[in-house]
Amino acid sequence: MNIVIDSGNTYSKAGWFENEKLLRYTTGLSFDELIRTIREEQPEHILFSSVSYTEAEFIEALQMPVRVHSLSPQTPLPISKCYDTPETLGADRIAACAGANFLFPDEDILVIDMGTCITYDLIDSSAAFQGGLISPGVRMRFKAMHSFTKRLPMIDPETVSELVGKSTRTAMLSGVMNGTLAEIEGIIQMYRHKFPELRVVICGGDITFFESSLKPPIFAVPELVLIGLNRILTYNVSLQ
Template sequence: MNLALDFGNTFTKAGLFKGDELIEVIKVMELSEIDKVIADFHPEHVIVSSVSKSIEDIQQKLNGIPTTILRPDLPLPFKIGYKTPQTLGLDRIAAVAGAQGAFPESNCLVIDAGTCFTYDFIDRQATYHGGCISPGISLRFKALHNFTANLPLIEFEKDVPLVGQSTKESIQSGVINGAIAEIREIIRMYSDKFGHLQIIICGGDAEFFENKLKASIFVAPELVLRGLNRILLYNA
């Protein structure tokens, strides 16, 4: 049994795997809850990706279980063509690994709709080229509130008008419809440049965007966990 731990900016997830089969996903809110996951499932190997918790603190909770720490210089099942691989986000590495494992002979555009929108491109020759990063939905709402004098903080609602007829509706329309337009246009530009793409979307807001986009989309909510496990198996 393999355990993949993803300590993200907002959430922490644990994935239990037998080989490459995902058995169970657990949302872990605090580092202290790792003890229960270990006690319940007795994993033999662990891989950790963390952008929010100390690696040393995490390792103390793993009680000596053989552990692989995801970092940019770890051997990966694809080539990196990024100019500054040492600055590459760990979640982006894992998501690309998951996409390349699912679609090994395709050009893939991976869209992570979480705290930020990240777009990552890996070609059919298994070379990762990079992508782009922009603010996610919650960041856009917060920015409008925090950096203006009078605009209120608005919550994310799924059904928003195109034409806002109040300040609240106008903010909702600008943020949500603007994000949809951004994703559509990024997909179009990548398709124009690289031809046919397999488009994979993951992250906390992935399901919302699934039916808002005209392109054929593969929704993979656990893509990062699957990618972490793939990297673990590659380094076994």
């Protein structure tokens, strides 16, 4: 069994795989909870991807005789990187594209990851990561309006259907949520103009607000990053 870990600034997400099959996953784990959970499972291989802890810190805390791989700019990948600054490329972006390429090989794919930021990344039919664009996520947009004005409230995102807001709150909701939807659809159309057979795959915590509103065909794969991390892990194990 493999365990792959996507560790953020506050919490971690872990996925359990048997070969390429995702058995289950857990989110919202503190670092201590993550360590306890792994000790209970006794995996064969681990891939650790973190913005908060180093591989050495993780291994020291784990205290287990298991091979730990980490995701870094030097980690061998099952896809190539056509990117001017590969050392600055976020692990989530490359993992999501590795996952998309594994699920839909030999296709041009636009991967949209809706998290703190919204990332749009292209992996082409030759399995080359071509780059993309980064845009503010919905919570960042709400926070910016609240922080840079004196009277606009801080509100949380929610699914909206009304275009014309009848109050400050609903106008802000429409601006952020409908504006983000228009952005996503517009960028998809620009990419499809260049790649007519483009497949669009979306993931990330905020896809629930937009999944039903996006024009098909759109493929929602919520655990795409974990799938990609496991693909990177199995690729590295195969090189041993």
